[in-house]
Amino acid sequence: MEAWLGLMSGTSMDGIDAVLVSFRDRTVQIHASRCLSYPDDLRQRLINASQNQASPDEIGELNTLTGQLFAQAALRAISDSGLNPNTIRAIGSHGQTIRHQPAGSAPFSFQIGNPAIITETTGITTVGDFRSRDMAAGGQGAPLVPAFHKAFFGSESENRCILNLGGIANITWLPARGQGPVTGFDTGPANALMDAWCLDQTGRPYDADGHWAVEGRVDPELLEDMLSDAYFQRTPPKSTGKEKFNLGWVKTMIARHPDLKPEDIQRTLLELTALTIARQMPETGVDTVYACGGGTRNPELMRALGQALAPARLAVTSELGLDPQWVEPVAFAWLAKQAIEGKPGNLPEVTGANGPRILGAIYPA
Ligand SMILES: Nc1ncnc2c1ncn2[C@@H]1O[C@H](COP(=O)(O)OP(=O)(O)O)[C@@H](O)[C@H]1O
Ligand SMILES: [Mg+2]
Numbered sequence: 001m002e003a004w005l006g007l008m009s010g011t012s013m014d015g016i017d018a019v020l021v022s023f024r025d026r027t028v029q030i031h032a033s034r035c036l037s038y039p040d041d042l043r044q045r046l047i048n049a050s051q052n053q054a055s056p057d058e059i060g061e062l063n064t065l066t067g068q069l070f071a072q073a074a075l076r077a078i079s080d081s082g083l084n085p086n087t088i089r090a091i092g093s094h095g096q097t098i099r100h101q102p103a104g105s106a107p108f109s110f111q112i113g114n115p116a117i118i119t120e121t122t123g124i125t126t127v128g129d130f131r132s133r134d135m136a137a138g139g140q141g142a143p144l145v146p147a148f149h150k151a152f153f154g155s156e157s158e159n160r161c162i163l164n165l166g167g168i169a170n171i172t173w174l175p176a177r178g179q180g181p182v183t184g185f186d187t188g189p190a191n192a193l194m195d196a197w198c199l200d201q202t203g204r205p206y207d208a209d210g211h212w213a214v215e216g217r218v219d220p221e222l223l224e225d226m227l228s229d230a231y232f233q234r235t236p237p238k239s240t241g242k243e244k245f246n247l248g249w250v251k252t253m254i255a256r257h258p259d260l261k262p263e264d265i266q267r268t269l270l271e272l273t274a275l276t277i278a279r280q281m282p283e284t285g286v287d288t289v290y291a292c293g294g295g296t297r298n299p300e301l302m303r304a305l306g307q308a309l310a311p312a313r314l315a316v317t318s319e320l321g322l323d324p325q326w327v328e329p330v331a332f333a334w335l336a337k338q339a340i341e342g343k344p345g346n347l348p349e350v351t352g353a354n355g356p357r358i359l360g361a362i363y364p365a
Helices: 040-050 056-081 115-122 131-136 146-153 192-202 220-227 247-254 262-279 299-309 324-340
Strands: 003-009 015-024 027-037 088-101 108-112 126-128 160-165 168-174 183-189 288-292 313-316 361-363
Touching (some): 003 056, 003 324, 027 056, 040 056, 040 088, 056 088, 056 115, 088 324, 108 131, 126 324, 146 160, 146 168, 168 262, 183 192, 183 262, 192 247, 220 247, 220 262, 247 262, 288 299, 299 313
Parallel strands (some): 003 088, 088 126, 160 288
Antiparallel strands (some): 003 015, 088 108, 126 361, 168 183
C-alpha cells in the first residue's frame, strides 16, 4: 500500500493541517490526521508579513520557521499513523501563503515553508510550490482543489457544488455525468472578515460557533454597500485573498455607517459570506452543495448559508466520505501524487491557464 502526506495551511493562518492517506479508485483512506496550531507570536508575524510589513530578513526567517513547523506536523502525522515511513511516496506541502497577487503585469503567488527542510527532516520526497507553474501559464494559480473535487466527488446523478469555507470561500461546480464544464473560483470571504473583525473587537481569533454574531442584527444598508464591491460582480476565472478582504476593507465599509454596534457588523459580515456564495452559484440546477473547511463548524454560518442556497440542499463532505476538515490537505496529498506520476494538477477552465500543467517543485529525498 502506497501512502501520501498532505500539508496545508490556508489564509486563516490558524495552523497546519496534516493528513496521511492512501487513494484507491475514488476513495480516500485516512491513516492519520491532525492540526498543529501556529504559536501566537508566529501567527502574528505571518499576518504582518501578509500585510506587507516584513523585511527580506523577516521573510527569510519565517520561511525557515514555518518549514520547520510543517516538518513537525508531518512527523507527528506519521507517528500517529504507525505506518512505516518507507510506504510514504511523497509529501505535498501547500505552504503558507503570505501574498497572492494574480492580477497586473507581474502576477505572483507567494507561499513560504521551505520544502527542503521538510524533505531533510522527514527523509521523504516533498512537492511544494504548486501555484507558480499555473501562473506562469497565464492562470490565477488558484483555486487548485477543483481538480481533486472533480476526480473524487463528481456524480452520475446529482449536480454538485463543493464549497470550501476557509478564510476565503471557493466553489467547484460539478455537473452530473460530467455534462458541461467544471468551473471553480473564489467567491470572496468565508471567515476572513469575521475573523478579522472579531480579533479587532474582542481579541479572540474567531467567533466561536457564531455566538457573538447572533447577538447582533443584519444592517441592510451596510450589507448593500458591501455587496457592491466589484469583486463579487466579476466573472471568473478569479481568485482573491487577505490582501483584499481584511480588517482595512471592513473599516472602509463601516466608515459610512458610524452608528452600528460591533455585533451588528459581525452579523452583517456573516450574512455577506452567505449571500456572496449563494449569488455566485450557477443560477439553476444545483442539487446539493457540499461544504468543507473550518466554516462548517460555525452553526450560524451554516444556517445562513442553508437559507441563502435554498432550494439547493446544503450538506457537508462527510456525506461523500471525507471529513470537512481534511478535504484541502487531502487535495494536496493528491496533487503531490499527480506531480510524482507526471500528471497535470490544474484545471485550465478553472484557473484560466493556457493548458493542463504538471504542478509543483520536487525536492527528492
Ligand atoms: N467552532 C467554530 N466556530 C466558528 N468558526 C470556526 C469554528 N472552528 C473553526 N472556525 C473557523 O474556521 C477557520 C479555519 O478554517 P480553515 O478551513 O482551517 O481555513 P484556512 O484554510 O483559511 O486555514 C477559523 O479561522 C475560524 O474562522
Ligand atoms: Mg486552516
